[in-house]
Amino acid sequence: MKNALITGITGQDGSYLAELLLEKGYNVYGIMRRKSVVDYGNVDHIKDKLHFIYADMTDEISLINAMRISQADEVYNLAAQSFVATSWEQPLATAEIDAIGVTNMLEAIRTVKPSCRFYQASTSEMFGLVQAVPQCETTPFYPRSPYGVAKLYGHWITKNYRESYGLFACSGILFNHESERRGKEFVTRKITDAVARIKQGVLDHVELGNMDAKRDWGHSKDYVRAMWLMLQQDAPDDYVIATNETRTVREFVEIAFAQAGIQVQWQGTGVDEIGIDKATGKTIVKVNKDFFRPAEVQLLLGNPAKAEEKLGWKREISFAELVQRMVDNDMALVEKELKVAAL
Structure with a gap:
């Protein structure tokens, strides 16, 4: 052992x-x-x-x-x-x-x-x-x-x-x-937690930084x-x-909201960009320049060929499933939180 x-x-x-x-x-x-x-x-x-x-x-x-x-x-x-x-x-x-x-x-x-x-x-x-x-x-x-x-x-x-x-x-x-265990200070968990709260009507919108930043998630x-x-x-x-796939923060937002049954429609560009709930017309995403990094990392895309060949490693959880797991988990957590608050 x-x-x-x-x-x-x-x-x-x-x-x-x-x-x-x-x-x-x-x-x-x-x-x-x-x-x-x-x-x-x-x-x-x-x-x-x-x-x-x-x-x-x-x-x-x-x-x-x-x-x-x-x-x-x-x-x-x-x-x-x-x-x-x-x-x-x-x-x-x-x-x-x-x-x-x-x-x-x-x-x-x-x-x-x-x-x-x-x-x-x-x-x-x-x-x-x-x-x-x-x-x-x-x-x-x-x-x-x-x-x-x-x-x-x-x-x-x-x-x-x-x-x-x-x-x-x-x-x-x-x-x-x-993952579902990510801290809420990270942008991915910030997004999925906000999606759950917006879906439940306890949050109006979420403020994010650079929507064009690309990451390999x-x-x-x-x-x-x-x-x-x-x-x-x-x-x-x-x-x-890595996964050898890159997605923008905007894509993560779209898939997360879609998992909750909300379609995001974008208006504006850069710091003036907003995301609107297509069904209600309400603004649910705002870009806040305060969340931009002093020195931005625009594109990260990794090639895991060496790990796949020498370690026999392969990722098993797709990007879509990753986002789905995170949104479903936060939906359950927010629902539980609201039930406790109602007691």
Whole structure:
């Protein structure tokens, strides 16, 4: 029976990965930051099957202690300040967690158990101002946010520890992946939550940023399977995990509303663009320039050919099903919320 240690276990990816590893018979340990109120987040439903260790990515001693307690055979580093907008407001904190924190974790592994296999959650945001379309493992990086820059450090320090110390250390360059467990601060979940509330008549409209931004969207459950596969190989390497399909934010909005039986009709362009409910004529989407990034990432499109060939990985959940799952989940949550409020 293998031991696995997951940082960021209470988040979207951490919860799906924890479920996957439990299914495969692992002892699963998860790192949590100590708070005044214990919050198990997305793993609340399986918390009794997990082993929690209090530690922090900015505190190397606590990570060494976590390694000693877990004696992990595999470490999955999913902990991050992962919201791009927040990285502009908290650039130093983002760097401490997303960049230096990776070094802290690698040092803990090197100190306690160098045979442990390590997965680093890299990101398509490292490509930023894209230098080639689609993006693959050899595409030059050009990050466009403090988040992307910090993640690029984490990516390169992982590669350096692999080549310098012989650690089995991999990076998964994951393109946008969403799910029903996504935080509401992310645009996809913001959209599906708003769709549910507009459908129920408790919200008039949703305000969004750049409707023309293009992303390669997949489902988190598919992507955590790729993480696990990377650590089962004979040799460590880095892989792009993506769908090789790109969609605009506008397309995501249209499909989400359609899932709730609402057809969106667009008027205007740029910051003056609005989306109207075709049946009622009411404005349900407004563009707000305050939600535009200081340096925009316009197009992300990943080529997962290497992962498909070497890992045997294939995404199973389509874009349409991803949006459907998210909308249906938020519809149920809002309906439940309204019933409780009516009691």
